[in-house]
Amino acid sequence: MSATRLPCCVLLLTLTSAAPAATFCVGTSNELAAALASAETNNQNDDIRLRPGTYDAPSGGFRFRNGVISGGDDADIRISGNWSAFFGNPCGIQLSLDPFDTVLDGNFSTRVMEIVPRANTAVHVSLLAFLSGNTVGAPTPQAGAGLHVRISTSHDATVTIERNAFVGNVAEDFGGGLSAGSGAGFFLINNLFIANTANCRHGAASLTDNSALGAFVINNTVAFNNVGDDCPQSNDRGGGVRIGGSANMLFANNIFWGNENQDLMLQTSTARLVANDIGVLFGTPGAGSGINFNFDPDFSLQTFLDFRLAETSPLLDLGILPSINASWQLPDTDLDGNLRVQGASVDLGAYESAPRLLADGFE
Numbered sequence: 001m002s003a004t005r006l007p008c009c010v011l012l013l014t015l016t017s018a019a020p021a022a023t024f025c026v027g028t029s030n031e032l033a034a035a036l037a038s039a040e041t042n043n044q045n046d047d048i049r050l051r052p053g054t055y056d057a058p059s060g061g062f063r064f065r066n067g068v069i070s071g072g073d074d075a076d077i078r079i080s081g082n083w084s085a086f087f088g089n090p091c092g093i094q095l096s097l098d099p100f101d102t103v104l105d106g107n108f109s110t111r112v113m114e115i116v117p118r119a120n121t122a123v124h125v126s127l128l129a130f131l132s133g134n135t136v137g138a139p140t141p142q143a144g145a146g147l148h149v150r151i152s153t154s155h156d157a158t159v160t161i162e163r164n165a166f167v168g169n170v171a172e173d174f175g176g177g178l179s180a181g182s183g184a185g186f187f188l189i190n191n192l193f194i195a196n197t198a199n200c201r202h203g204a205a206s207l208t209d210n211s212a213l214g215a216f217v218i219n220n221t222v223a224f225n226n227v228g229d230d231c232p233q234s235n236d237r238g239g240g241v242r243i244g245g246s247a248n249m250l251f252a253n254n255i256f257w258g259n260e261n262q263d264l265m266l267q268t269s270t271a272r273l274v275a276n277d278i279g280v281l282f283g284t285p286g287a288g289s290g291i292n293f294n295f296d297p298d299f300s301l302q303t304f305l306d307f308r309l310a311e312t313s314p315l316l317d318l319g320i321l322p323s324i325n326a327s328w329q330l331p332d333t334d335l336d337g338n339l340r341v342q343g344a345s346v347d348l349g350a351y352e353s354a355p356r357l358l359a360d361g362f363e
Contacts, residue, residue, distance in 0.1 A: 025083065025091035027051040032062055040066040045076045049083040049091035050128070052101040061111035061133070062104065067118040067152060074120040076157070081127040097337025099129045099165045099192075100305075106133035106145065106169065116150045119183075122157040123149060125164060130177065133169040136199060142172035143206060144179030146196065155183030158213070162189035163335055166204070167305065170197045175206035176225065181245065185213030190331045191220045192350045193241075194305060199228035203239035203259060209247040216328050217243070217251045219319075219340075221307050221349040223299070224258045238262025238282065243271060249286070250328055251276050253319035255349040257297050275320040277348050293318065297349070308336075308351040316353055319346035 022044040024035035032048070032055055039046035055062075064079075066072030081102025086092030106112040112133040117123055130146035141150065146169035149159055159182035166177030176196035180186070186209040193204040203225035209215035225239040236242065239260030243249060244267035254276045256263035264276075266283025274290040277297060285292075298313040300306045309315055321341070322329050330340050334352040342354050 021045045021047060023047045023049065023091070025049050025051070027053065029055045029058065033058055036062055036064045039064060039075075039077055040069055041071045041073055043073045043075060045078075047078045048080070050079070050081045050102050051083055051091065052081070052096065054103045054105055057104060057106045057110050057112050057133070059110055060114075061106065062113040065114065065116040066121060067116040067150075072118055074118050076122040076124075077115070077117065078124040079128070080125070094127065097127065097163070097333060099127050099163060099335065102127060103129045103131055105131045108132045108134050108170070111135050111138065111144065111148060112146050112169065114144070114148045114150065117155065117157065119152060119154045119156050122159070124160045124162075126160075126162045127164065129165040129167065130169060131167050133171075135171045138172070141174075141179075143174035144177075145169040145171035145175075146177040147180065148175075148178075149180035151181055151183060153183075158182060158185040158187065160187040160189070161191060162187065162331070163191065163333075165192040165194070165335070166196055167192075167194050168196065170199070172230065173198055173200035174202055175242075176203045178205040178207075180205070181208035182211050182215070184211045186211065186215040186247070188215075188217045188220060190218070190333075190335055190350050192307060192335055193220070193222040193225055194307065195224055195226070197226040197228060197239075199230040201227065201237050202242040202265070203227045205241045207241065207243040209243070209245040209249065211247045214247045214327075215243070215245070215249040217249065217254060218328065219253045219331055219334070219346070219348070219350060221255045221351070222257070222259065222263070223255065223297070223307060226260045236265060236267070236282075238265050238280075240264050242267060244268050246270065248272070250274070252328070253330075253346055253348050255297050255315065275318065275348070277315055277318075290320070307349070309347060309349065309353050311353075313353075315348040317343040317345045317347060319348050321345055
């Protein structure tokens with residue numbers, strides 16, 4: 001069972017055993033907001049499917065808050081993009097696996113999405129692009145301008161964020177792109193964080209996990225995120241990713257590069273780092289950490305937001321493969337939907353490159 005499949009399977013087991021499932025097919029911002037509101041109290045596990053397009057966030061952002069509203073249920077929530085019609089089902093198939101085909105846009109004026117789950121609500125978010133969120137001057141909490149998954153201390157379900165893009169979001173503090181955590185297992189898989197900013201701390205993401213299952217941060221690309229000057233100068237002001245908590249954590253095959261001040265900040269002693277490319281690391285890797293790298297990734301950059309690896313990148317085939325009985329596995333596909341491990345080993349970051357011979361069509 002792979003790291004990406006594990007939370008999916010946990011969710012499916014819950015969907016089939018604990019409560020009936022409700023599926024929403026949405027194509028407009030109003031339909032998405034209505035589906036999220038219905039999902040808060042319908043006592044069903046909810047699968048919200050977004051058709052490709054751009055969804056402008058309303059004031060305050062798209063919200064699912066079954067954890068704080070009166071009558072909120074304990075059911076799970078799954079939100080995913082790129083759904084198209086298939087044999088009469090308007091959201092029957094995901095023809096594209098590119099998150100930029102389904103865009104949630106804060107238009108620089110509001111947070112894009114907030115999820116506040118109840119204690120037993122599992123959360124799964126995939127194949128979405130969170131763009132141009134802004135929480136500067138907004139009511140607290142001002143974390144997570146792209147996506148804020150705000151859990152309680154009693155939270156006891158998995159949170160999975162996989163194959164999404166977080167671009168150009170600006171938070172006042174604690175995660176420009178993403179602020180999230182879990183009480184029963186956190187999965188951050190195959191995501192892209194580019195040009196996000198926190199005016200105080202942690203430009204790309206601020207993560208916390210205290211779960212028994214642990215946190216798995218696998219094959220993400222975090223590059224060129226920023227931090228402002230709204231807080232006094234301190235060691236915890238970095239543009240990259242911050243993680244804290246007591247859970248056992250695994251970081252594998254990620255790229256943390258070119259972020260302001262710090263690329264990865266460890267506010268924990270339990271983070272095991274293996275085969276990551278890290279520009280500036282703050283903190284001490286935990287027991288069991290392996291070899292990590294400090295190489296310029298050599299991104300392709302042929303077009304805007306092209307953070308695939310160039311043919312000359314030293315990060316090609318540089319990742320690690322899990323053993324058969326490991327507690328984690330590789331994601332099945334990369335951020336483009338291409339199969340993982342097309343060369344001698346897995347590439348670092350969110351994208352997998354085809355071997356040169358295959359890419360050139362055997363020329």
